[in-house]
Amino acid sequence: MKLKLSFAQSKIIDKSIAVTGSKSETNRSLLLQALFPNVAIQNLSNSDDGQVMQKGLATSHGIVDIHHAGTAMRFLTAFFASQEGKEVVLTGSKRMQERPIKVLVDALRDLGAEISYEKNEGYPPIKITGKTLTKNRVSLPANISSQYISALLLIAPSLANGLELELVGKITSVPYIKMTLALLGQIGVETKFEGNLIQVAHKEKVMDSTLVVESDWSSASYFYSIAALSEVGTKIRLSAYKENSLQGDSVLAQIYQDFGVKTTYSGTQITLEKVQECDLESVDYDLANAPDIAQTISVTCFGLGMGCHLTGLHTLPIKETDRLGAMKTELEKVGAKVAIDHESLSLEPSQNIISNVAIDTYHDHRMAMAFGPLGLKTTLMVNEAEVVSKSYPDYWKDLETLGFRVDTL
Structure with missing residues (x-):
């Protein structure tokens, strides 16, 4: 048009x-709701990205195509990697298959995830076999997109031992990291962000709550x-x-x-x-x-x-x-x-x-x-x-x- x-x-x-x-708040809230179904959400974004995220989270097997949605690619990679019994191929548009995912995949593999590349090393599409992740320490470069960091933080309370994430170097996009931690706090998850270290506690269940986007x-x-x-x-x-x-x-x-x-x-x-x-x-x-x-x-x-x-x-x-x-x-x-x-x-x-x-x-x-x-x-x-x-x-x-x-x- x-x-x-x-x-x-x-x-x-x-x-x-x-x-x-907000697309950013919507996708974070949707992932938290998938992990903790007693979390309600108001004022969801009506964007394509929000709809793709919802559809992806409702899938447990087969191909998940997120089209151009970069946030969904990063968040769903972490989500599916931590979900025992789910097996998907996560893919997207031609441009999405040119956008790097290696930093996040490497971090998830360090935590014990089972992820492989279907085409080019370091890029989608990726095959993910969900597992219970018990390791709880990992590091990431601090100057990368905050979406990689937030992807790990969002799944952290569902990990068996929580997560201790070290950011190496000068941190950028701090507000987006703080947004993620604030949303975790709103549903009762304990977090700590001091210097270059972020800690998120394991949480079996969260209180009934409503996230207003x-x-x-x-x-x-x-x-x-x-x-x-x-x-x-x-x-x-x-x-x-x-x-x-x-x-x-x-x-x-x-x-x-x-x-x-x-x-x-x-x-x-x-x-x-x-x-x-x-x-x-x-x-x-x-x-x-x-x-x-x-x-x-x-x-x-x-x-x-x-x-x-x-x-x-x-x-x-x-x-x-x-x-x-x-x-x-x-x-x-x-x-x-x-x-x-x-x-x-x-x-x-x-x-x-x-x-x-x-x-x-x-x-x-x-x-x-x-x-x-x-x-x-x-x-x-x-x-x-x-x-x-x-x-x-x-x-x-x-x-x-x-x-x-x-x-x-």
Whole structure:
């Protein structure tokens, strides 16, 4: 599906949007519910990834195809490895079969898991024969994707002797690790995170509890971008969010102050208000703890004619696509000057925006959604726009609610 985006109305927006539950919290909560069925969940994400995770957890034998869902691949690898009597082949899309899984497989094997590669060493598809894992000590590199770390932490309370996980080196994506530990704490699992050592106690049964999934802050990033690119006076109300969020991307509220956007909390609603124009020539952020908002920020800066230098992005090349390479290519299509290396993106200040460009999305939901707000500044097309269903199926409909014109070509 190819869409054409434009914005013909006043650029002062005053609207309310209900955003789907966090994909990150949803998938963690679903795995905990599979281990402890007396855990209830509210406000589940309606994303493709959430549905794939649910379907996978309900399978005990045969092929489990998680398509593009990287979180599900990591979490289900750990889950099935620890489930005595279950035997599956875990596979995914062509791109998923190019995304590494070796670090997690090696760690699970160290704990006694039985996992083999069906095609290429270190990559899905993988065959998993579930076993009772009794070993309880393992180490991982600290600078890898937090999903590998969280996968082990989530199954830890079900392991016979719990888990002691050592992270070797400088830890990145700390908020996602803390999110996982906080959810474990909410169902009564004892955890400890000191220095580079994480301990999770064994838990035979947990108390009856309900995990309420907060709406997705990664999805909120696109509305922050829209507010920043709008005129002073714009107000966008989003639900359901909380001030003390478990999600690392909640740093948006702080970052977007630099772009003139103020965040106000009221109950479970936040209001994003454009209170002043941004007078900065360039910004510099280390996004090691929130890499998923890098695409949004770079498009915001381009739309405002600003420059940016974003670092801490070493996990982006192994996402749904090589996000650093893809952002360079697509930003340059619309007139930007961009430089990248293995973990950073630099954008030069420029007032030149090329109209009627078709943005390629590379099977990556965040590529499509990050460029959406640029429709406030120019007319552009988005190829394979349906990819947003991976995390936010209602995205284009919600942009229409804000006043965007969204036409199918």
